[in-house]
Amino acid sequence: MMGDRYDSVLGLDARRGPLAVILKILLYATMTVVFAGPLLGVLWGAFSKIVDPTQFTLVPEHGLTLENFRRAADRNVFGYLLNSFVVVGVGLLLQIMVSIFAAYSLARKRLRGAAIVMLLILSTMMLPEEVLAVPLSVVLADLPVVHLDLIGSYAGMILPVAAWGFSILVMTEFMKEVPIELEEAARIDGAGELRTFFSIILPMCRPALGVIGVFGFTMIWDQYLLPLIVATDSPQYTLPIALRTLRGDEEVGIGVLLAAALLALLPSVLAFLAFQRQFVRGLTSGAIKG
Amino acid sequence: MASHRLKSTLVAWGFLAPALVLFLYFKFIPMATALRMSLYEVRTYLGDEWVGLDNYRTIVSDERFTAAIWHSALLTVGVTAGSMLLGLVLALLVEGRAKYLWFVRTAAFLPVVTTLAVVAEVWRILYYPADNGPLNTVLGWVGLGPLPFLANEHSSLLSIMAVGVWKGAPYDMMIILAGLAGVDRTLYEASAVDGATTWGRFRHVTLPSLRGVFGILFILAAIRGLRVFTEVFLLTNGAPNGSTEVLMTLIYKLGLQQGELGVAAAGSVVLFLATVVLTLAVRLVRRRGAA
Numbered sequence: 001m002m003g004d005r006y007d008s009v010l011g012l013d014a015r016r017g018p019l020a021v022i023l024k025i026l027l028y029a030t031m032t033v034v035f036a037g038p039l040l041g042v043l044w045g046a047f048s049k050i051v052d053p054t055q056f057t058l059v060p061e062h063g064l065t066l067e068n069f070r071r072a073a074d075r076n077v078f079g080y081l082l083n084s085f086v087v088v089g090v091g092l093l094l095q096i097m098v099s100i101f102a103a104y105s106l107a108r109k110r111l112r113g114a115a116i117v118m119l120l121i122l123s124t125m126m127l128p129e130e131v132l133a134v135p136l137s138v139v140l141a142d143l144p145v146v147h148l149d150l151i152g153s154y155a156g157m158i159l160p161v162a163a164w165g166f167s168i169l170v171m172t173e174f175m176k177e178v179p180i181e182l183e184e185a186a187r188i189d190g191a192g193e194l195r196t197f198f199s200i201i202l203p204m205c206r207p208a209l210g211v212i213g214v215f216g217f218t219m220i221w222d223q224y225l226l227p228l229i230v231a232t233d234s235p236q237y238t239l240p241i242a243l244r245t246l247r248g249d250e251e252v253g254i255g256v257l258l259a260a261a262l263l264a265l266l267p268s269v270l271a272f273l274a275f276q277r278q279f280v281r282g283l284t285s286g287a288i289k290g
Numbered sequence: 291m292a293s294h295r296l297k298s299t300l301v302a303w304g305f306l307a308p309a310l311v312l313f314l315y316f317k318f319i320p321m322a323t324a325l326r327m328s329l330y331e332v333r334t335y336l337g338d339e340w341v342g343l344d345n346y347r348t349i350v351s352d353e354r355f356t357a358a359i360w361h362s363a364l365l366t367v368g369v370t371a372g373s374m375l376l377g378l379v380l381a382l383l384v385e386g387r388a389k390y391l392w393f394v395r396t397a398a399f400l401p402v403v404t405t406l407a408v409v410a411e412v413w414r415i416l417y418y419p420a421d422n423g424p425l426n427t428v429l430g431w432v433g434l435g436p437l438p439f440l441a442n443e444h445s446s447l448l449s450i451m452a453v454g455v456w457k458g459a460p461y462d463m464m465i466i467l468a469g470l471a472g473v474d475r476t477l478y479e480a481s482a483v484d485g486a487t488t489w490g491r492f493r494h495v496t497l498p499s500l501r502g503v504f505g506i507l508f509i510l511a512a513i514r515g516l517r518v519f520t521e522v523f524l525l526t527n528g529a530p531n532g533s534t535e536v537l538m539t540l541i542y543k544l545g546l547q548q549g550e551l552g553v554a555a556a557g558s559v560v561l562f563l564a565t566v567v568l569t570l571a572v573r574l575v576r577r578r579g580a581a
Contacts, residue, residue: 008385009470009478009496010488027383028394035460036397038412039404041424053418054427102309109302117306124317126569130517130538131562134545134554135324136316144319163312193301222405224520229546240407244524247411257411265408272403276396279403283461284468 033058039265046262051253068255075249077260079235080242084221087157087238088267091220092213094162099212102163103171104201108183125165130225136160137229156230157238161220167212170282174208175201211282214275221268239264321562327555334549345556354532354540355557361447362536365522366515369454374507376455377462378500382492384463385470395467402461410524413453414440417525440526443533450525450534454518462507469503470496509572513565537561 007013012024037058044060046068072078102121106114129136140150140160150156178201186196227238234245243264249256272279328345330338349355384395401409416425417439429435439449477495486494519538522528528535528543537557545554 007387007475008382009473009492010382010385012383013386013388013391028390031380031383031394032397034398035456036400038416039400042408042412053415053424054420054422056415056418056424098308098312101305105302105305109298109305111299111302111306117310120313120318121309124313126566127317127321127562128513128517128565130519131558131565132317132320132324133519133538134541134551134558135320135327137546138327138551139315139320139323143315159312160316163309163316168309218403224407224523225542240405243407243411247414254415261408261411265404268403268405269400272399273396280464280468283464 042258042261045258050255068252068259071249071252071256072259080237080239081263084238086154088220091158091161092216095164095216098163099167099171102168103175106172107175121165121168133225152232157227167216170212171208178204210275210278214271214279215282217271218268324555324558327551328559330552332551345552348553349556358535358537358540366512368451369458369515370511372455373458373462376459377466380463381466398460401457406520409457410521443530446526446534453521469500473499512568
């Protein structure tokens, strides 16, 4: 029943009187402006002649232009964007593979020590990357045993995010639901370990891939402290950490910042809009399991 | 048969190996490194010198650290409470199946998926302290302001808090909405039959069912609050006059800009312990509450 009085606590949807409608419009408009307005301002500002913060508005009123993006190109914004794409592309691919492999083992194999491994994975989720930033910078400069220096390299920004506890847990929970009979049937047909994995398990996990994909994407795209530590010279910057170097420009003022900010916010916002259902599902399942 | 079992064990560990190696290198070794460095004066060419608990003593006695711990705590409490309260109000307002509510929910959720660096830069612009700065213009319409926001040491921390609530409240809203969806509808009807008002329904049916959700949100927000770095780094970087210096910005300055790795490592360890204690404490309280 649409608009049922018991659909929600307040039952606002069921109130249809003229005064109620006006109040609701005002309320929802305010909410939308407060939370989405500043981002809409970035969108217009990126295409406007906007020299300083006092000209930042929700509606374009200073004439549209592409000049900001031209200046942004001069100042290597597209180079930073490329760096971001490399890091998020390779990083996400690795993260998904690592998660699927680990989840396969945890969910489908009888493993002595699985409980300890689970505990270790949970404990990494209690180690926020900020806490590890300083020691991580030391470790990245000289990886133990292999003695590699990852400071200033893509690998330094990618490898630390390639294994993510959240993503492994979501995947493990999901794989536990895949019926074991399918796997046994494949084995009886003589399929090997890898073949079973790729032809039976992986296709069954498509819905969960959407969840860990969109979450992993936002997680890596949102990285700040890690690239700040790793990228020592400006050509290595990812777009988010380059933003603060673009706060002013002698030709287009803060327009160049807004153009870069738009490019930095679009990918994660678009990923969210495209995978909204998976996103909300992952958000609530992740939160409810702690 | 035995070799078959051995093989299957090897396969299982093989699939786990990439994750374990990555965690070892980028989580556990750094953690051990932090513990070790926190007990040394770290000197790049001269070799490290054992100083025992001196670095920890520095943290406890250094005014900058005690101020930063205080700011982090204030910011955490403010952002956590503000986000949960506003998140609850927002969730109640947009609960329902109508299409326009879906639109409002989606629009309100955008701050959550916007990269933190962009959020900070946008708010630096909105907070522009001139009389005709964007936010001051809006305040002027309702006869308030102008306010200095980030530029004044009395309002800077509150201004950062507001940004945290702006980004945190829609997140909490989404989780609370999921919680609301799980409330038994027949209870609403039953309480209406019993003559309960909307407020009574909310207090006696809705709030009790959301207790678990609030517990989770509290842990998540508190941990997020303690480790706050990016927004403070970009909005003020501790200025004006140290009024917004939080633990992570101070640790970053000491460790990565001034080469005080030992003290910075000790600060990281303290931050880690605070996170663990907080997580365990809240878990414990919740378990006792549930039993």
